[in-house]
Amino acid sequence: MKTYQTNEIKNIVLIGAPGSGKTTLAEAMAFEGKVIDRRGSIETNNTLSDNTELEHLYKRSIYPTILFTEFMGRKLNIIDTPGSDDFCGGLFSAFKVADVGVMVFNAQNGFEVGSEIQARYARAQEKPIIALVNQLDAEKASWEATMESIKSSSHVKPVIVQYPVNPGPGFDTFIDVLMMKMYKFKDDTGIREEMEIPESEMERAKELNNTLVEAAAENDEGLMELYFDKGSLTQDEMRSGLKIGLAKRDLMPVFCASGKKDIGTKRLMEFIINVAPGPLKAPNFRTVEGEDIAADTEGPVALFVFKSAIEPHLGEISYFRLIRGKLTEGMELLNTRTGNREKISQLFAVAGKNRIKVSEMMAGDIGCTVKLKGTKTNDTLCAPSAPVTIAPIVFPEPRYRAAIRSTKTGEDEKLGDALNKARYEDPTILVDYSKELKQTIIQGQGEHHLNILKTTLANQYKIDVEFFAPKIPYRETITKVAAADYRHKKQSGGAGQFGEVHLVIEPYYEGMPEPSKYKIDGRELMVNIKNKEEYQLEWGGMLQFYSAIVGGAIDARFLPAILKGIMEKMDEGPLTGSYARDIRVVVYDGKMHPVDSNEISFKLAGRNAFKEAFKKAGPKIMEPIYSVEVLVPSDKMGDVMSDLQNRRAMIEGMTSDKGFDRLTARVPLAEMYRYSTTLSSLTNGRATYTMKFASYEQVPSDVQEKLLKAYADTDKDE
Numbered sequence: 006m007k008t009y010q011t012n013e014i015k016n017i018v019l020i021g022a023p024g025s026g027k028t029t030l031a032e033a034m035a036f037e038g039k040v041i042d043r044r045g046s047i048e049t050n051n052t053l054s055d056n057t058e059l060e061h062l063y064k065r066s067i068y069p070t071i072l073f074t075e076f077m078g079r080k081l082n083i084i085d086t087p088g089s090d091d092f093c094g095g096l097f098s099a100f101k102v103a104d105v106g107v108m109v110f111n112a113q114n115g116f117e118v119g120s121e122i123q124a125r126y127a128r129a130q131e132k133p134i135i136a137l138v139n140q141l142d143a144e145k146a147s148w149e150a151t152m153e154s155i156k157s158s159s160h161v162k163p164v165i166v167q168y169p170v171n172p173g174p175g176f177d178t179f180i181d182v183l184m185m186k187m188y189k190f191k192d193d194t195g196i197r198e199e200m201e202i203p204e205s206e207m208e209r210a211k212e213l214n215n216t217l218v219e220a221a222a223e224n225d226e227g228l229m230e231l232y233f234d235k236g237s238l239t240q241d242e243m244r245s246g247l248k249i250g251l252a253k254r255d256l257m258p259v260f261c262a263s264g265k266k267d268i269g270t271k272r273l274m275e276f277i278i279n280v281a282p283g284p285l286k287a288p289n290f291r292t293v294e295g296e297d298i299a300a301d302t303e304g305p306v307a308l309f310v311f312k313s314a315i316e317p318h319l320g321e322i323s324y325f326r327l328i329r330g331k332l333t334e335g336m337e338l339l340n341t342r343t344g345n346r347e348k349i350s351q352l353f354a355v356a357g358k359n360r361i362k363v364s365e366m367m368a369g370d371i372g373c374t375v376k377l378k379g380t381k382t383n384d385t386l387c388a389p390s391a392p393v394t395i396a397p398i399v400f401p402e403p404r405y406r407a408a409i410r411s412t413k414t415g416e417d418e419k420l421g422d423a424l425n426k427a428r429y430e431d432p433t434i435l436v437d438y439s440k441e442l443k444q445t446i447i448q449g450q451g452e453h454h455l456n457i458l459k460t461t462l463a464n465q466y467k468i469d470v471e472f473f474a475p476k477i478p479y480r481e482t483i484t485k486v487a488a489a490d491y492r493h494k495k496q497s498g499g500a501g502q503f504g505e506v507h508l509v510i511e512p513y514y515e516g517m518p519e520p521s522k523y524k525i526d527g528r529e530l531m532v533n534i535k536n537k538e539e540y541q542l543e544w545g546g547m548l549q550f551y552s553a554i555v556g557g558a559i560d561a562r563f564l565p566a567i568l569k570g571i572m573e574k575m576d577e578g579p580l581t582g583s584y585a586r587d588i589r590v591v592v593y594d595g596k597m598h599p600v601d602s603n604e605i606s607f608k609l610a611g612r613n614a615f616k617e618a619f620k621k622a623g624p625k626i627m628e629p630i631y632s633v634e635v636l637v638p639s640d641k642m643g644d645v646m647s648d649l650q651n652r653r654a655m656i657e658g659m660t661s662d663k664g665f666d667r668l669t670a671r672v673p674l675a676e677m678y679r680y681s682t683t684l685s686s687l688t689n690g691r692a693t694y695t696m697k698f699a700s701y702e703q704v705p706s707d708v709q710e711k712l713l714k715a716y717a718d719t720d721k722d723e
């Protein structure tokens with residue numbers, strides 16, 4: 006394979022609703038570039054792109070796949086992404102390194118929710134988009150309806166470059182109004198005949214050509230003048246206008262195709278090569294310091310890893326885009342995150358699972374290398390003399406949270422290992438052992454996302470896991486002063502146990518005065534402080550611990566044991582076993598026994614006195630509240646709203662945009678378990694949402710009652 010220069014490379018990402026035909030199209034592109042000599046299909050599990058067992062099982066893409074094709078002496082790097090929003094992590098990775106997106110529409114469905122979701126991502130990433138109306142050979146294909154829906158839903162103006170002459174099962178011909186030619190295809194061989202536009206189509210073709218000329222001219226003053234002078238533009242002038250409009254996202258050129266019959270593939274690739282921005286024209290890559298890095302072959306090497314995978318028998322594979330410089334085999338580069346050196350022992354061009362060895366690569370190209378030691382997604386490797394760190398891919402916040410455990414005991418470590426590997430391959434999976442909840446919490450983009458992980462764990466790592474409702478990290482605190490006395494006494498056989506503690510507790514707040522007297526149950530209690538300790542709690546908030554013991558009722562040596570007992574209860578709050586916070590404790594009296602008193606007795610007395618006082622002190626439970634944003638088709642708004650209200654949501658606002666409503670609300674985390682699944686069934690998969698931690702707030706009293714009861718049933722304390 007020849008070495009492609011920077012100006013001979015284009016990097017594209019295929020996006021679009023699930024099942025719109027991205028993988029099938031990628032196959033046709035690879036075939037046209039002679040990277041493969043026959044086209045595989047989804048049905049026969051032999052596409053370049055969907056090459057994993059899981060993808061065969063589900064008949065859909067799950068991972069982003071990198072492949073290339075060679076056409077007109079150029080190299081097109083293509084990233085085929087999964088359409089399902091559960092796997093949007095792959096799309097985020099691909100957007101980082103691709104300069105243009107091809108959005109595939111299924112002509113049977115038009116602009117779908119999946120299109121809307123992905124268009125939104127493309128908008129946020131400011132990626133130019135070319136539209137491809139695909140599956141025009143399908144029985145229910147409708148060009149008109151598809152164009153109508155694209156026009157009404159797309160934020161970027163669609164401009165027709167091609168239209169089909171005979172959509173539907175016999176589809177074999179389209180007219181290109183840029184070339185002003187008709188293309189007729191022979192069966193599904195991809196072989197095309199270029200023809201003059203027949204009289205019957207001329208009027209329509211001319212009208213669309215005019216619209217295209219105007220759209221092209223609009224983007225440049227020079228072109229506009231030319232257009233006014235001549236009343237038209239040459240093809241090259243049109244291309245240069247479209248080039249500007251596309252790059253600025255002012256327009257979205259529309260093509261037509263049947264990926265399955267290999268119709269339209271070549272014209273699309275020609276257009277990409279001639280018009281789409283390549284590495285030299287696309288915006289530069291930014292470093293974390295805000296410096297711009299141009300695709301300069303002469304500069305020091307910098308590459309960015311956007312995907313990492315582990316392959317059996319081979320190990321780690323790192324997929325990267327060469328941002329700057331010329332990369333050759335054997336180079337030693339610096340990983341700017343770890344500070345370690347990595348040797349690039351082998352370099353490959355990638356076509357799905359197939360890797361083609363190359364000895365060098367130029368800035369702008371995409372490829373992979375193997376067996377790096379400590380490099381993962383989002384790392385930059387660069388010439389040690391010119392260290393730079395490319396700004397990382399910002400993955401979406403997790404939307405689905407569950408607790409996970411192995412169905413067998415004693416597999417914790419094995420599971421931890423496997424989850425680390427899964428996370429290495431998919432950064433949208435977050436794993437965290439919560440000391441607080443005593444559960445391993447796993448987070449991802451949706452239920453399907455985590456179910457796929459479950460299958461991977463079973464097949465690849467031989468671990469069977471189950472998901473269950475995660476505990477909620479509640480907090481506990483008190484609202485008023487209360488006191489309690491507790492005597493711990495045990496007389497069984499030999500040495501006995503004895504300890505008695507009297508204490509007062511009250512809500513702590515910053516800057517509160519030192520304690521001097523309390524009024525408890527009608528009696529006044531004066532305290533005389535002997536000692537004060539303050540603890541900034543790991544989980545937030547404060548514990549103040551005062552000793553005001555009079556007349557040596559309890560030896561000072563037992564104070565640490567009393568504190569320890571209280572701490573145990575702070576750590577596992579009296580109401581629900583959650584962390585307690587913001588409390589002041591004053592131990593003011595008690596009793597000892599000359600023989601039977603020991604540390605354990607005072608620890609237990611302290612702990613139980615604290616617990617009793619806590620329950621009398623107007624205790625309240627606080628719960629985490631999340632900011633939730635739902636994007637929902639307007640006709641489903643009512644259902645989504647009333648479901649949210651049942652989840653104790655506080656609706657904060659609503660805006661509408663092109664048939665979709667955006668709803669913002671504050672919702673307790675406790676009510677969000679499996680929300681993605683409910684939302685999906687309420688809207689037939691037509692809505693999406695994001696969620697982010699906002700604050701802790703007091704739970705309503707009915708909820709508190711329920712939580713108290715549930716915990717009392719399990720609390721075997723005492």
Ligand SMILES: Nc1nc2c(ncn2[C@@H]2O[C@H](COP(=O)(O)OP(=O)(O)OP(=O)(O)O)[C@@H](O)[C@H]2O)c(=O)[nH]1
Nearest residue numbers: 023024025026027028029065066088140263264265
């Ligand atoms: N009739 C027809 N069917 C097509 C065409 N392209 C794809 N299909 C079929 O549509 C289904 C989905 O195709 P894929 O290529 O997997 O679609 P995708 O966009 O990659 O799907 P995801 O990866 O799940 O998002 C398969 O059954 C294909 O055979 C086409 O041009 N015409």
Ligand SMILES: [Mg+2]
Nearest residue numbers: 027028065066
């Ligand atoms: Mg696919």
